[in-house]
Amino acid sequence: VNVRRIAQSARKACDAIASAPTSTKDAALTAMARSLSARAGDVLAANEADMADAKASGLRANLVDRLRFAKDKIDSRIRCLEKIAALPDPVGQAIRTERRPNGLEVARVRVPLGVVLMVFEARPHVTVNAGAFCLKSGNAAILRGGSEAGRSNELLGELWREALSGAGLPGEAIQVIGGSHEEVGELLELDDLIDLVIPRGGKGLIKAVSKRSRIPVIKHYEGVCHVYLDAGADVARGIDVAIDSKCLMPEVCNAMETLLVAKALAGELPQIVEAFRRRGVRVKGCEATREAAAGVEPATEEDWRTEYLDTVVSIRVVGDVGEAIDHVNRYGSHHTDSIVTESLARAERFVREVDSGVVLVNASTMFCDGESLGMGAEIGISTDKLHARGPMGLEELTSYKFVIRGEGHVMGPGAGGSDDEEAGE
Amino acid sequence: VNVRRIAQSARKACDAIASAPTSTKDAALTAMARSLSARAGDVLAANEADMADAKASGLRANLVDRLRFAKDKIDSRIRCLEKIAALPDPVGQAIRTERRPNGLEVARVRVPLGVVLMVFEARPHVTVNAGAFCLKSGNAAILRGGSEAGRSNELLGELWREALSGAGLPGEAIQVIGGSHEEVGELLELDDLIDLVIPRGGKGLIKAVSKRSRIPVIKHYEGVCHVYLDAGADVARGIDVAIDSKCLMPEVCNAMETLLVAKALAGELPQIVEAFRRRGVRVKGCEATREAAAGVEPATEEDWRTEYLDTVVSIRVVGDVGEAIDHVNRYGSHHTDSIVTESLARAERFVREVDSGVVLVNASTMFCDGESLGMGAEIGISTDKLHARGPMGLEELTSYKFVIRGEGHVMGPGAGGSDDEEAGE
Numbered sequence: 001v002n003v004r005r006i007a008q009s010a011r012k013a014c015d016a017i018a019s020a021p022t023s024t025k026d027a028a029l030t031a032m033a034r035s036l037s038a039r040a041g042d043v044l045a046a047n048e049a050d051m052a053d054a055k056a057s058g059l060r061a062n063l064v065d066r067l068r069f070a071k072d073k074i075d076s077r078i079r080c081l082e083k084i085a086a087l088p089d090p091v092g093q094a095i096r097t098e099r100r101p102n103g104l105e106v107a108r109v110r111v112p113l114g115v116v117l118m119v120f121e122a123r124p125h126v127t128v129n130a131g132a133f134c135l136k137s138g139n140a141a142i143l144r145g146g147s148e149a150g151r152s153n154e155l156l157g158e159l160w161r162e163a164l165s166g167a168g169l170p171g172e173a174i175q176v177i178g179g180s181h182e183e184v185g186e187l188l189e190l191d192d193l194i195d196l197v198i199p200r201g202g203k204g205l206i207k208a209v210s211k212r213s214r215i216p217v218i219k220h221y222e223g224v225c226h227v228y229l230d231a232g233a234d235v236a237r238g239i240d241v242a243i244d245s246k247c248l249m250p251e252v253c254n255a256m257e258t259l260l261v262a263k264a265l266a267g268e269l270p271q272i273v274e275a276f277r278r279r280g281v282r283v284k285g286c287e288a289t290r291e292a293a294a295g296v297e298p299a300t301e302e303d304w305r306t307e308y309l310d311t312v313v314s315i316r317v318v319g320d321v322g323e324a325i326d327h328v329n330r331y332g333s334h335h336t337d338s339i340v341t342e343s344l345a346r347a348e349r350f351v352r353e354v355d356s357g358v359v360l361v362n363a364s365t366m367f368c369d370g371e372s373l374g375m376g377a378e379i380g381i382s383t384d385k386l387h388a389r390g391p392m393g394l395e396e397l398t399s400y401k402f403v404i405r406g407e408g409h410v411m412g413p414g415a416g417g418s419d420d421e422e423a424g425e
Numbered sequence: 426v427n428v429r430r431i432a433q434s435a436r437k438a439c440d441a442i443a444s445a446p447t448s449t450k451d452a453a454l455t456a457m458a459r460s461l462s463a464r465a466g467d468v469l470a471a472n473e474a475d476m477a478d479a480k481a482s483g484l485r486a487n488l489v490d491r492l493r494f495a496k497d498k499i500d501s502r503i504r505c506l507e508k509i510a511a512l513p514d515p516v517g518q519a520i521r522t523e524r525r526p527n528g529l530e531v532a533r534v535r536v537p538l539g540v541v542l543m544v545f546e547a548r549p550h551v552t553v554n555a556g557a558f559c560l561k562s563g564n565a566a567i568l569r570g571g572s573e574a575g576r577s578n579e580l581l582g583e584l585w586r587e588a589l590s591g592a593g594l595p596g597e598a599i600q601v602i603g604g605s606h607e608e609v610g611e612l613l614e615l616d617d618l619i620d621l622v623i624p625r626g627g628k629g630l631i632k633a634v635s636k637r638s639r640i641p642v643i644k645h646y647e648g649v650c651h652v653y654l655d656a657g658a659d660v661a662r663g664i665d666v667a668i669d670s671k672c673l674m675p676e677v678c679n680a681m682e683t684l685l686v687a688k689a690l691a692g693e694l695p696q697i698v699e700a701f702r703r704r705g706v707r708v709k710g711c712e713a714t715r716e717a718a719a720g721v722e723p724a725t726e727e728d729w730r731t732e733y734l735d736t737v738v739s740i741r742v743v744g745d746v747g748e749a750i751d752h753v754n755r756y757g758s759h760h761t762d763s764i765v766t767e768s769l770a771r772a773e774r775f776v777r778e779v780d781s782g783v784v785l786v787n788a789s790t791m792f793c794d795g796e797s798l799g800m801g802a803e804i805g806i807s808t809d810k811l812h813a814r815g816p817m818g819l820e821e822l823t824s825y826k827f828v829i830r831g832e833g834h835v836m837g838p839g840a841g842g843s844d845d846e847e848a849g850e
Binding site: 019092098100102104106109111113114195196210211214216217234237240241243244248340347351352353355356357358359360361362363364366367368372373374384385386387389390391399400401402403404405406407408409410411412413 | 529636639781809
């Protein structure tokens with residue numbers, strides 16, 4: 001793999017993709033959807049070969065499961081491509097247009113970022129998703145998925161190239177690459193050619209990428225997410241929210257891992273624990289939880305920091321909303337946290353003081369997704385604060401430029417522009 | 426200097442400053458304005474001592490000038506503090522509140538970034554400015570100015586501390602520090618304690634900071650800014666815009682350095698050159714410029730990349746708007762560029778294709794400042810694309826969190842949330 005050449009050809013494709021009309025980009029997206037459908041058999045075969053190798057090499061079962069790109073997942077990606085094609089094009093959108101008192105018209109206009117490098121695990125559906133998001137937002141993409149998905153990704157890369165070329169766009173606008181860790185490391189130094197890196201995956205991957213990268217990184221860390229059941233809350237509602245947050249999709253990053261229960265509700269713990277058990281969830285708990293409900297395994301300090309991504313929950317009894325907030329900020333991953341309460345004051349305090357990208361009141365953590373939040377879909381969930389936080393949609397893959405239109409405006413002495421003699425320095 | 430302790434105490438001050446009511450922050454800002462006024466004599470004396478040392482050590486005259494913090498500059502900072510106190514508080518502002526079809530209320534709410542480290546040259550007014558911006562936007566600030574301003578900065582740091590304490594805020598919320606380059610380097614590695622670094626100054630400083638930093642950086646590079654005089658443009662208007670862009674404040678980063686002139690207007694070059702000369706501007710030019718107008722010094726390849734920050738201009742004749750755009754994107758610094766034209770099509774092409782933070786049509790590059798653009802004021806001008814581009818005001822020093830309010834909403838199977846089974850992963 002010639003790493004610099006990959007980045008250079010992505011950079012070269014930038015202008016064409018940045019200035020492509022919406023209809024051209026949408027044509028490439030729907031072409032990709034059509035060829036995923038037409039060539040589903042080939043994709044399945046490539047993916048099955050990847051899975052067979054992965055199993056043979058002893059890859060853990062849940063990772064093999066993530067590698068799986070079966071018919072239902074392919075269909076879901078086809079729908080996703082169609083959905084993204086139908087979303088409004090963020091490029092060229094004017095945000096906050098304003099006529100200034102001096103007559104100047106000032107607008108911020110959305111522009112693509114340039115070249116986006118995505119480093120992720122062996123999950124072929126991300127190869128489709130990330131490519132689609134970058135394309136629609138006018139960015140060139142370099143997609144580096146886990147090597148276990150090598151055959152699947154190679155084929156998907158081929159399909160992307162065909163879809164782009166068919167629409168008259170440079171095939172290099174979406175490059176699906178392999179390469180060693182060392183080669184990925186070299187890519188991460190090319191800050192003259194690549195504008196943004198999005199690592200998605202385990203903590204180790206993200207830390208390694210952030211540490212090595214000279215390019216700005218938006219981290220998508222794991223989700224150690226909480227639901228806090230406040231004193232005086234409607235317990236039935238609380239159980240509904242907690243069960244939905246834990247059980248609907250235990251494998252996603254915004255699934256709840258720890259349930260915090262106000263001491264005042266300790267008497268409700270037996271029915272809470274029972275509700276999880278009925279759904280096959282293994283329950284761990286603090287001392288107080290174990291005293292209140294039978295058969296709860298002890299939770300260790302480590303549990304509070306653990307993203308199970310599985311049908312396991314840890315429960316902790318806390319004194320009040322203040323203790324709940326402290327726990328969330330200390331052990332959580334600043335991702336997605338919810339309070340179930342009847343108290344407006346405590347709801348507002350939780351919202352204000354919990355330092356997470358998504359904070360919910362009386363709602364399941366499942367609603368932390370681009371669709372629910374009105375972004376149409378999402379490329380990932382940022383746990384950073386710079387540029388984008390929480391679910392990232394198309395707009396979050398853009399920058400902006402100020403466009404100022406005048407009629408020969410000069411600031412001149414006393415021309416009524418800035419009164420600040422150090423302006424603009 | 427105990428670098429880690431500085432960052433830790435800034436981090437500790439974060440919560441208080443992030444949650445401080447607007448009136449408290451404004452009280453600290455006006456207290457700082459008052460004490461700058463009351464203690465102007467001390468500030469002047471400290472600054473004069475700095476300047477005397479700087480001159481004695483042979484610092485270049487234009488740098489000594491930047492170090493100067495005389496009465497007029499102090500007064501200007503007092504007005505600036507009052508202006509920032511009067512600006513709306515970005516913290517807690519809800520952006521894009523929306524009720525979703527399922528009844529969930531979704532808002533993005535602005536929150537401070539946390540701890541902002543600013544590394545800048547020996548310019549004491551930045552110590553006032555940057556502190557004020559960080560304070561008003563709810564961030565803790567670590568301000569490291571050039572060592573030549575040591576006495577001035579130490580006193581200003583003291584005044585900040587008093588102003589904060591007087592308003593009941595932790596004095597560590599704004600720390601003005603000295604320290605060696607090595608110690609600054611150590612600060613740049615504390616990504617667990619510091620959220621953002623803004624380097625302002627020469628290219629060398631910014632490159633060094635970016636290279637060393639493990640913390641996200643928003644670069645404020647120099648401005649190699651252009652005005653392009655298009656074929657068919659009103660030449661008198663073009664000269665007005667060019668003269669304003671070059672001569673009003675030659676020392677600021679958004680001053681024009683290179684004037685591009687369409688070949689069709691080559692006959693106007695004598696009066697253009699004469700207009701600059703009358704204002705004492707030294708004129709360099711390409712071959713074609715020198716053929717058209719007498720007494721123009723030759724411009725070298727190096728000139729096209731040079732930020733003079735002085736009464737010097739380089740002029741280049743280009744074939745058409747396409748060549749002008751190529752020149753700007755190739756030699757410029759993606760900062761601020763203007764076209765003077767009567768053609769709507771060419772104006773739109775220039776706006777679309779010039780890859781700069783601020784692009785103007787028929788207006789002086791002087792309008793690239795926070796005041797003119799409706800931000801009230803600015804902490805600097807970003808030449809990056811991530812997070813903030815162009816002039817950065819208070820809002821650009823914030824992040825946001827999603828706040829979602831429901832009434833026991835669960836996504837459940839068929840609950841009408843996302844139809845995407847891979848949502849939120």
